[in-house]
Amino acid sequence: MAMLSINDLPEDVLVELLSHVAEYDLIHCCRLVCSLWRDVVDMPTLWKRKCQLEGFSPKGGIRIPDDWKSFYFLFKLRKNLIRNPCAKEGFNSWRIDEDGGDKWAIEELPGGHGQPIPLPDVKKYFVTSFSDCKKSQFIDLKADGYWEELMDEVQPDIVVTDWYAARYDCGCQYEVCVQLLSEDFIVLQEFCPEPVLIDQWSDAKWRQMSHTFRNYGPGVRHIKFQHGGKDRQFWAGWYGVRVTSSSLVIEPPISDGQ
Template sequence: MTSMSVFDIVPEDVLDAIFLRTPALDLVLNCPLVCRRWFEALSGRYFWLQKIESEGMRISERNRQLLLDNSDYSLCIYILKGVACGLLPFNRNLIRNPCGEDGRKYWVQKEAHKRHADYDSDSDEDEDYDDQYSAVRFEVEEKPVGAYPIPDKVGVPTQHCFVTSYRLGIRVQVLNFSKYSIREGVMELLKPTINYSQWVSSRHDCGCEAELSIQVKSGLWTMKPDPLDWNTSQEGVERRVWYKMEDEVQCALPIDTIVYRSTGKDRQFWAGNYGSKTTACSLILKI
């Protein structure tokens, strides 16, 4: 009679419950080596969908069915494991320092971006660029001065926000997708939606404006959606109140870079930081 190990007698539902509470990287790197049964359990597409959803991430019904039914098993399991482990750039905010809690870190001003076309937002030189080019264009407030506190619905853990002045303030992050080494066919299969947004407000005593835009590059192809504009003269806009600027576009091509660009200034040319305030900057590739 063949002897059974403890790994063989654990019920299937109990094993799944344990795996759903195990860090995804351990499930990929270590657990499949324990025994054949664990290897087979962790090779199923449906389990990885469950794992993703147990972490609070949502996948559209279209892509859910594609990942379960597509004939290319290798590509689908690669996507599912990559999303679960956070190794692929999907369903999470790719903007770093979105509220200014870390000062101007990871943000560059427009002139710096022009002069450094191959700029990588992960570079250790971020703060040097910021100090040289952006100090007079935008600042960071620990809490909004002259505006209402950032409401809970914005979903940020801090009251920090960026604030502009009488000169046009321009913040840029260049997201370089080469570091993810995304396999061929992933973007074509998933056709992710690029969702980009920020929250904006103004002081009670000074009119201001803000603009949000992105630029997507894939080889020689470039997509530049129309910018989103906001100002205190628009109908229905109340000073001090926080508003969400948001749009989305679909992209089915491999992405090289996305440039996220936020600009703003006051409309009364007052000395000091009386321009638009922004926080919760976000760019998400939704699948």
């Protein structure tokens, strides 16, 4: 009786077996075993199965990714690339670009003449003074796991959000600027809207800024996130715009195809 090998298994059984192997071992070990295993590891069916096993489902459960392998890795990497977004670690990870007036400060929510934020885990915010206050972070995509081919060929969505609010008793100004940068820090695309002006005696509610970069072209290697502002009445202290819970997430691209 002839001895059977694992390669004699039906393709769907081999896909199921390999789908339980860690992604690093699939790429760096299993794919190198033989041409059959290489072809199986490259199959969308295998990566779709791994997505199912690890609970990575398309948004709403109905839209289908163009590339299941990229979809899988983008979900594995998915996290907020802004470090210390809610001031838990003071100003760690932030570069202070402008420190006007009485400089940046950190306060506890809801703060004087403030409102609670609809984010239960957020306890603190950064607050600006009576002259320009801006701070920023530079994100190195490769250092965070996003290799060049992934960014250039897949061009996943880059989703940026930020929360800001005013005090009830003082008007303020909110500013944000996000730049997609090349390896040499050349600006390839940016989102730098006009400042948001909030009048005195506003509702002081927290509002979310959101922007998504799509189809931005090849070459993106770094991202610069900068935000801040000031108060509009030139009051000593910290009466300017409040910011917290900044977020920058690389999202898997999803199409509506079946």
